[in-house]
Structure formats: C-alpha cells, structure tokens
Amino acid sequence: MGSDVLMQNTTMRFDDYVAVDNVNLHIREGEFFSLLGSSGCGKTTILRMISGFLEPSEGKVLIGGKDMRGIGPNKRPTALIFQNLALFPLMSVEDNIAFGLEVRSLSRKERMRRVHGLLELIALPGMGSKKVNDLSGGQKQRVAIARALAVEPKVLLLDEPLSALDLKLRQRMRQELRAIQQKTGVTFIYITHDQGEAMAMSDRVGVMSQASIEQVGTPKDIYNSPANPFVASFVGTNNVLAGRVDRIIDGFAVVRTRFGELMGRSKAGVQEGDRSLLFIRPENFFLAKEYDRDKSVISSTIYRSQFEGAFINLFLNNTNRSREFMVQLANDGLGEIPSSGSEVRLGFRPELALVLPEGELANE
Amino acid sequence: MNRYFQRYGKAMTAYIFLTTSLWLLGMVLMPQLLMVDYSFWYHDEGVQAIAMKEADRLEAQLDDIDAAITVAESKLDSAVENARPVIETHIAELEAKAGAMEPLFEPLDEAIRNPPRIYGFKNYIYLLTNTLHRSIFVKTMLFSLLVTFIAFALCYPVAYYLSHVAKGHRTGIIIMGLMVPYWVNEILRTFAWLMILSRNGLANSILSFLGLTDQPVDFLNSDSGVVIGMIYCYVLFMVFPIYNTLETLDHNQIEAARDLGASWIKIHRTIAIPYAKPGIAVGCIMTFMVAVGTYAVPSILGGTSTLWFTQIIYSWFFDGGNWNQGAAYAFALLVLCVTFVMFMMRFFKVSLEDIAR
Ligand SMILES: Nc1ncnc2c1ncn2[C@@H]1O[C@H](COP(=O)(O)OP(=O)(O)OP(=O)(O)O)[C@@H](O)[C@H]1O
Numbered sequence: 001m002g003s004d005v006l007m008q009n010t011t012m013r014f015d016d017y018v019a020v021d022n023v024n025l026h027i028r029e030g031e032f033f034s035l036l037g038s039s040g041c042g043k044t045t046i047l048r049m050i051s052g053f054l055e056p057s058e059g060k061v062l063i064g065g066k067d068m069r070g071i072g073p074n075k076r077p078t079a080l081i082f083q084n085l086a087l088f089p090l091m092s093v094e095d096n097i098a099f100g101l102e103v104r105s106l107s108r109k110e111r112m113r114r115v116h117g118l119l120e121l122i123a124l125p126g127m128g129s130k131k132v133n134d135l136s137g138g139q140k141q142r143v144a145i146a147r148a149l150a151v152e153p154k155v156l157l158l159d160e161p162l163s164a165l166d167l168k169l170r171q172r173m174r175q176e177l178r179a180i181q182q183k184t185g186v187t188f189i190y191i192t193h194d195q196g197e198a199m200a201m202s203d204r205v206g207v208m209s210q211a212s213i214e215q216v217g218t219p220k221d222i223y224n225s226p227a228n229p230f231v232a233s234f235v236g237t238n239n240v241l242a243g244r245v246d247r248i249i250d251g252f253a254v255v256r257t258r259f260g261e262l263m264g265r266s267k268a269g270v271q272e273g274d275r276s277l278l279f280i281r282p283e284n285f286f287l288a289k290e291y292d293r294d295k296s297v298i299s300s301t302i303y304r305s306q307f308e309g310a311f312i313n314l315f316l317n318n319t320n321r322s323r324e325f326m327v328q329l330a331n332d333g334l335g336e337i338p339s340s341g342s343e344v345r346l347g348f349r350p351e352l353a354l355v356l357p358e359g360e361l362a363n364e
Numbered sequence: 365m366n367r368y369f370q371r372y373g374k375a376m377t378a379y380i381f382l383t384t385s386l387w388l389l390g391m392v393l394m395p396q397l398l399m400v401d402y403s404f405w406y407h408d409e410g411v412q413a414i415a416m417k418e419a420d421r422l423e424a425q426l427d428d429i430d431a432a433i434t435v436a437e438s439k440l441d442s443a444v445e446n447a448r449p450v451i452e453t454h455i456a457e458l459e460a461k462a463g464a465m466e467p468l469f470e471p472l473d474e475a476i477r478n479p480p481r482i483y484g485f486k487n488y489i490y491l492l493t494n495t496l497h498r499s500i501f502v503k504t505m506l507f508s509l510l511v512t513f514i515a516f517a518l519c520y521p522v523a524y525y526l527s528h529v530a531k532g533h534r535t536g537i538i539i540m541g542l543m544v545p546y547w548v549n550e551i552l553r554t555f556a557w558l559m560i561l562s563r564n565g566l567a568n569s570i571l572s573f574l575g576l577t578d579q580p581v582d583f584l585n586s587d588s589g590v591v592i593g594m595i596y597c598y599v600l601f602m603v604f605p606i607y608n609t610l611e612t613l614d615h616n617q618i619e620a621a622r623d624l625g626a627s628w629i630k631i632h633r634t635i636a637i638p639y640a641k642p643g644i645a646v647g648c649i650m651t652f653m654v655a656v657g658t659y660a661v662p663s664i665l666g667g668t669s670t671l672w673f674t675q676i677i678y679s680w681f682f683d684g685g686n687w688n689q690g691a692a693y694a695f696a697l698l699v700l701c702v703t704f705v706m707f708m709m710r711f712f713k714v715s716l717e718d719i720a721r
C-alpha cells in the first residue's frame with residue numbers, strides 16, 4: 001500500500017459553519033508537506049479528517065489509494081502528533097513509546113528492541129525509564145515523535161508541534177524533524193503558521209486562506225511565483241500597488257499606478273484595461289541612477305528609515321497606512337544611508353515584479 | 365510559631381490556633397474519644413443485683429416497722445391513762461429505728477442507679493460471640509461493598525460521558541438532571557422507592573409486563589430492595605468525584621491513544637481509569653461510608669426480616685438502653701470504615717492529599 005494522501009472535493013461543515021471548503025489536495029508518498037495558514041483557517045480540521053477523527057461532510061480522503069470513509073483513527077496508517085503533544089504523564093518515556101506497540105501485541109522483546117531503536121533515533125538513549133514530566137520541552141517533543149513513529153505509520157501528521165518551544169530549540173528541532181523524515185521515508189504532513197518553518201523544511205507547501213487551499217507548490221514556487229494576490233501578500237513581505245493595465249508586451253504588463261507607469265511580469269488572467277495588482281518584494285529594490293528606465297523606477301520621499309545592520313529598511317510615503325510600502329536595501333557599508341524626509345529613486349528588475357489580476361489580499 | 369506570628373500578627377495567630385484547637389478537640393477528638401471510652405466499660409451488674417436485694421430487705425424491714433407503729437398508734441387511742449406513756453415511748457423507739465435506717469438506702473440507691481464501671485472488652489466480645497449480630501455486621505459490610513461496586517459500574521460510564529463525550533450545555537442539563545432528585549429529602553426519596561418496589565408497585569408491573577417474572581418479586585422483605593434503594597440514594601457520591609477528575613484529563617490523550625490504535629477498552633484501562641484513580645477512590649470511600657452508615661434506607665425498604673448493622677446500634681442506644689454496647693458496635697463500624705479507606709488508598713496507590721483534593 002502506498003502512502004500518498006488524496007483529498008477529493010473534501011468539505012467539512014460544523015453545523016452551518018464551513019471550516020474546510022471543497023479542498024483538493026494530493027500529498028505524495030514520502031514527501032515533507034507543509035500546510036501553511038493563519039489561525040482558524042481550517043488546518044487542524046484537515047489533519048483531523050486525514051487521521052480519522054472527523055469524517056468529511058462531503059468528498060473523500062484516500063490514503064494509498066484506499067477510501068478511508070468509515071475507518072476509525074485506530075485503524076488508519078496515520079499517526080498524529082498533537083499541538084500539546086498529549087504524552088501520557090503517568091507512564092515512563094519507554095511506556096509512552098511502546099504504547100502503540102503493545103496495542104499491536106508485539107512480544108516484549110521486540111517492543112523493547114524497537115523502543116531502543118527509536119530512543120536512538122531521537123537521540124535520547126538511556127532515557128527510557130524517565131518520567132515524562134521530568135523531561136525538557138525539546139525532549140518531550142522528541143518522545144512524542146518517537147511514540148508516533150513506533151507504530152510505523154505511513155503518514156505522520158504534525159499539528160504545529162514546535163509552537164511551544166523557544167526560537168533556538170525550534171530551529172534545531174526543524175533540522176532534526178527533517179533528518180528523521182529523510183531517514184524514515186515516512187510522508188510528513190506538517191501544519192504551521194510559521195512561514196520560515198514551512199519554507200525551510202518542506203518539499204512542498206500548501207497555502208491556505210479561510211477554509212480553502214490557495215496554492216500548492218515548492219517553497220520556491222510559492223515565494224517567487226505566487227498564483228494569486230492572497231498568496232503573494234501572505235507569503236513573505238510584499239509591496240502591493242493597485243492600478244489599471246495599460247498594455248501587455250511580451251509577457252510584461254505595464255500598470256498605471258500612483259508611482260506612474262510600472263512594469264512587471266504578467267501572470268495568466270491579466271488583461272489590458274483590467275484592474276490589477278503589482279507586487280514587488282522589499283529586497284528586490286536598489287538605489288537607481290538618474291538614467292535608469294522610468295518604467296522600473298519609483299521616486300518617493302522616505303518617511304521612515306530604519307537601520308538594521310545587514311539591511312536598511314526604508315518606508316515610503318504612503319496614503320494607505322494599513323499596508324506599508326517597504327524597501328529593503330543591503331548595507332554595503334560604503335554608500336550613504338538615505339534618511340527620513342529625503343527623496344529617493346528606487347529601481348527594480350521588471351522580471352522580479354509580478355502583475356496579478358485583482359483579488360483578495362491576506363490580512364496584514 | 366514565630367513564622368506564623370510574622371505572617372499573621374499576634375492576635376490573628378492566637379485566634380487561628382484557638383479556633384483550630386477547639387475545632388480539633390470539639391469536632392474531631394472529643395466525640396470519638398468519648399465513644400471509645402464508652403465502648404470499653406460496662407456497669408457491674410453483680411454489684412447492682414446485690415444492692416437491689418439488700419435494698420429490698422431493708423424495705424421489708426421498714427414496712428414491718430411501719431406496721432408496728434400503726435398497730436401501736438391504734439392501741440394508743442383506746443389505752444388507759446397510765447399505759448399511754450409506755451406506748452408513746454415504744455412508738456418513739458420505733459420511729460427512731462426507722463429514721464436510723466434511712467441513710468442505709470443512699471449508697472444502695474447509688475449502686476443501683478449508677479453501678480461501678482468495669483473496663484474491659486466485654487462489649488466487643490459480645491459482638492464477636494453473638495452469631496446474629498456478627499452475621500449482620502458481615503452482611504452490612506458485604507452489601508456495602510456490593511453497593512459500592514455497582515455504583516462504580518454505573519457511574520464511571522456516566523462520568524466519562526459527561527466529561528468527554530457530551531458537549532456544551534448538554535453536560536449542564538444532565539448534571540442538573542442528576543442533582544434535582546437529590547434536592548428532595550432522603551427519607552421522602554426512599555419512600556418513593558417503597559412505592560416503586562412494593563408487591564404491586566411499578567417495578568413489579570414492568571417486570572411482569574416484560575414477561576420476566578410470573579409472580580411479583582418481594583423486593584421489600586429481601587435485601588435487594590435495600591441494595592437498590594441505596595444505590596439510588598448514593599450514586600451521586602460516586603459520580604461527582606469521578607467526573608471531577610476525568611474532567612481534567614486532556615482529551616488529546618484519549619485521542620492520542622486512539623490514534624495509536626488502542627481499542628476503547630484499552631483506552632479506559634490504561635489512560636482514563638489510571639488517571640481517574642483519586643476520584644474513583646474518593647467515590648468508593650464515600651459511597652461505602654454512607655452505605656455502611658445508613659439508617660433510613662434499610663429501615664424503610666428493609667422490612668422486618670432484614671437488619672442493617674446501624675439498626676442494631678440504634679436499638680442498643682434507644683431500646684436496649686445499653687449505651688456502652690452501642691458505642692462498641694459503633695466503634696467496630698468505624699474501624700471497618702477506616703480499614704476500607706486504608707485498603708482503597710493502598711489499592712489505588714493514592715495518598716491522603718489526593719483524596720482530600
Ligand atoms: N468541532 C468543531 N465544532 C465547531 N467548530 C469547529 C470545530 N472544530 C473546528 N471548528 C471551527 O473551524 C474553524 C477551523 O478550525 P481549525 O482548528 O481547523 O483551525 P486551525 O487552522 O487549526 O487554527 P489554529 O492555527 O488556530 O490551530 C475554526 O473557526 C473553528 O472554530
């Protein structure tokens with residue numbers, strides 16, 4: 001049996017509230033897949049449908065090509081790691097890890113062998129007899145992973161498992177998780193609302209808005225060619241300029257914005273004369289020379305300049321205060337730092353600017 | 365002590381200590397000690413009997429003297445003049461004799477009313493050697509255990525349902541539903557069961573309607589009525605402690621166990637019940653205690669042929685008038701309860717603090 005997960009037209013309703021709306025998703029065997037979305041958008045609900053705690057109101061969930069309807073969480077080839085870990089506090093580390101094995105009525109010797117293997121894997125050898133509550137946060141985390149891996153799931157589901165840890169530990173655990181995933185070859189479905197986490201660990205990322213999936217792709221795809229304004233504004237920081245498309249030439253659209261005519265890569269669906277959105281990421285700007293082409297140059301006053309060491313952040317005069325216009329310049333250590341109130345000319349490469357049809361943006 | 369002075373000040377500390385010691389003395393120690401003391405002595409009935417005999421003998425003597433005086437007085441009226449002084453002195457002598465006997469009664473009366481106490485195990489030995497009482501004691505214990513066990517079997521699923529299955533306001537409604545009947549006085553509730561369990565009551569109607577019995581079951585003159593009534597009266601003592609502990613069990617743990625492949629039985633055996641142990645221990649202890657100590661239920665539902673140990677204690681105090689014997693029986697019951705508490709603590713591996721929580 002394969003271990004890919006397929007969601008077909010899956011909808012989950014709680015009474016009248018639609019928590020997951022007609023989701024189609026294919027998670028491939030052995031990949032590290034992250035679901036990225038803001039709080040309350042339905043990530044946990046998707047995970048619970050895959051693990052079997054919720055039956056979809058409509059549509060199907062297939063694991064390894066097999067329809068999972070009517071199969072309880074104890075009979076599915078999945079294992080779930082809870083946000084709060086849900087370790088069994090009355091049991092030792094060993095007993096926690098062995099819990100799922102005991103259910104499968106393995107011999108004691110075999111159980112112990114596997115538990116020791118797993119303790120090795122999570123780098124906690126010799127800790128088996130400890131009480132769960134005597135462990136540190138990171139150690140608990142690893143025990144939870146080992147407990148889930150013990151039952152040899154085809155698919156491991158992780159619901160923001162690192163959110164309770166401090167930054168340092170979180171970064172280390174990311175690497176460990178990734179390493180464990182590669183060592184075991186288990187399909188990982190990882191939920192997070194931390195973009196950095198999703199980008200750093202995943203083979204592919206699914207970006208969710210309220211109740212539906214907006215785009216699925218590699219971290220690079222998601223970041224560099226967002227499919228719609230929601231993803232463009234949700235992933236990373238992006239500056240957005242609204243305007244009407246004046247003309248399209250060779251895949252580049254010229255958009256009339258409040259900074260004048262600007263040019264960017266035109267994505268599918270952009271039509272001459274339509275209202276559209278032009279996205280330029282802060283790090284794609286440079287200080288322009290006088291003679292640079294005007295369709296890729298912005299002239300504006302700086303209302304705030306922020307020195308950040310490696311970077312200099314400039315905030316441009318902006319009528320729309322809820323969405324700042326930010327420019328990030330690398331600090332080369334030589335050039336002058338533009339100060340607040342001064343005029344600047346900022347250029348960008350039109351290939352790095354993106355023109356998308358008008359659509360909903362993610363909330364800041 | 366200094367620590368307390370610093371924290372609460374002198375007056376407050378003194379007040380706290382005074383009230384606590386009064387409470388300990390008045391509420392905890394004194395009644396128990398008094399009962400224990402009572403249970404270890406008895407009135408010396410031999411002395412009492414001798415005193416009674418002696419008093420009777422003196423009484424008879426007094427009667428004789430009184431009769432002699434009456435005779436002498438009747439002679440006095442008809443006697444000749446010079447014989448009178450002789451008779452009068454005779455009467456005076458008799459009266460003096462009677463008067464001299466009066467003080468003899470006092471120690472006898474005292475010995476009869478309040479015979480000397482003898483300390484010893486007689487009251488307990490009586491309980492051990494009286495086969496009827498002994499068997500009632502054992503029966504009370506066994507039936508209380510049965511009531512406790514059945515109550516647990518009924519209440520654990522309810523407590524689990526309330527704490528982990530029922531959602532939102534439904535939990536509140538069910539809890540209210542459980543509690544409302546208990547706002548009615550225990551005696552009244554028990555009388556309701558008297559009606560339900562009587563020969564032509566509701567229970568028998570249902571049983572015969574379902575075709576389970578062809579003759580009415582005599583619940584009331586057997587122990588089954590008492591057991592049923594007690595389970596009904598005391599389930600709350602079991603439900604709420606278990607509910608309170610299960611309530612704090614993280615539902616994710618149940619789901620985690622389920623996700624790892626555990627069956628429901630396994631989940632309850634390895635996750636929920638071990639977690640609920642303190643609550644179960646408290647529930648069992650409370651149910652057992654009230655079952656052992658109940659008086660109303662067996663006297664209302666038990667009929668004449670079944671006796672509960674508390675009823676015997678009651679009759680020692682009020683019908684038999686032997687408080688010492690009653691105290692010994694009561695103390696035996698207390699020892700039983702304490703033993704049960706210790707056993708439960710050992711069995712469930714919970715400490716006194718867990719239970720008090
Ligand atoms: N059992 C339920 N009954 C009713 N509504 C629910 C239930 N479970 C989830 N919801 C609702 O569905 C929506 C999505 O919830 P979900 O837990 O999937 O969000 P999430 O993306 O995991 O959020 P977070 O990042 O905060 O964990 C929420 O608005 C939530 O209130």
Ligand SMILES: [Mg+2]
Nearest residue numbers: 043044045159
């Ligand atoms: Mg969630």
